[in-house]
Amino acid sequence: MKVAVGSDHAGFALKEKVKALLQELGHEVLDFGCHSTESVDYPVYGVKVAKAVASSEATRGILICGTGLGMSMVANRFPGIRAALCHELFTTKMARLHNDANILVMGGRVIGDALALEMVKVFLETPFEGGRHERRIRQIDNFKEEV
Template identity: 60%
Template sequence: MKIAIGSDHGGFDLKEVIKPYLIELGHEVVDFGTESHESCDYPIYGQRVGEAVSFGDCDRGIVICGTGIGISVAANKIPGIRGGVCTNEFMAAMSREHNDANVLALGARVIGEGLALRIVKVFLETEFAGGRHQRRIDKIREIEKKYLK
């Protein structure tokens, strides 16, 4: 899989831990920044990752800020993005299985590195269940279409 990844300054260190892990798992990684601990604005990186996934340039995305909340809100503004903050493996599995999430949001100040790597692995390995869940994803797409102008 081709994975887009991005973070603000608060998520920079965790992003740098996750990137080689993704490569070790056999994925291609596209880093959309940031490149340092210098204070920056998370919406920029949420948007970049969201666009890469929405436009089909990348298969899935990972966004990281201090809590994962702000950057996930930014990524979710991009049409076609279904991203969620996950703080454990169960949430990661359900985000994929039930919600067909295509962007994973992590909070670098909320979870440790070991847990983050386990969450990433589950997120990437879990398939969408379809079935009754597809009906719900279709309803989400209808909501999105209503507000696209």
């Protein structure tokens, strides 16, 4: 699977660990930055990952900032993006099963590395359940058209 990753300075260290895990699992990684702990503006990197997933350049995305809040707000502005801010395994699994989340967002200052890496595995391995959930996703897409 081709996975786009991005972070700000607060998520940089975790992004590097996520990249290593993704590569170890055999996924192709598109790293949209940032590339150090020097202070940067998170929207720049959130936009890059969201555009890559929305355009199908990447199958899924992973975004990391300090809390995950800013990155999730940025990513969810794009049509077709369902970015899920998750802090534990159950929510991560349900984001895929019921919401067909295509971007996992995590807070690098909120969760530990071991948990984050397990969340990445769950996010990539869990299929979308479809069925009644498909209808609900279409409703969300239709609401965006009304705005």
